Amino acid sequence: MHHHPSRAVIVAGVVLTAVGATIPASAVTQPKAAATPSSPARIVNARWAGHCTYDRLVIDVQGGAPSVGVSRVSTLRYDPSGKKVPLAGKYFLSIRLSPAVAHDSAGKSLYKGPRLVKIPLYKLKGLALTGDFEGVVSFGTAFQTKPAYKVFKLHSPERVVLDVSHTNRC
DSSP, rough: OOOOHHHHHHHHHHHHHHHOOOOGGSSSOOOOOOOOOOOOEEEEEEEEOOOSSSEEEEEEEESOOOEEEEEEESSSOBBBTTOOOOOOEEEEEEEESEEEEOOOOOOOOOOOSSSSSEOOSSEEEEEEEEETTTTEEEEEEEEOOOOEEEEEEEEETTTTEEEEEEEEEO
């Protein structure tokens, strides 16, 4: 004899309905309430290092990992003023972390890293903290040649990583 699970469910439903069975409210799964927004990630530092086949930029985060967006831009601008960032380079990447802050509730900076710095690595030539505004922290990076890059997150401790590949220098 073959048992068909879908028929068994239908039969069970008919039987329960026929006998007037009720399901206690505690057994019914209620949809979860919308998650309350958690506090934004706190951006506390940026550091870099050159490796044999790539330059690495690490952005240190406290709290949960924010979402990260990286885009090529023709000019780096400070957010929200729109003023041009004075980093020398021919190619630029804008890195946006959200939701994130680089300051505490009193407005005091939590970010201890550089705000504008030349970097003497093979590919990575400069870094700027370009914004900490309305839940978005942004950085700009400068290069002399078009960067081939990948972005990912590492955990324990939380950090965002940008690796920019280059020919083997070792």
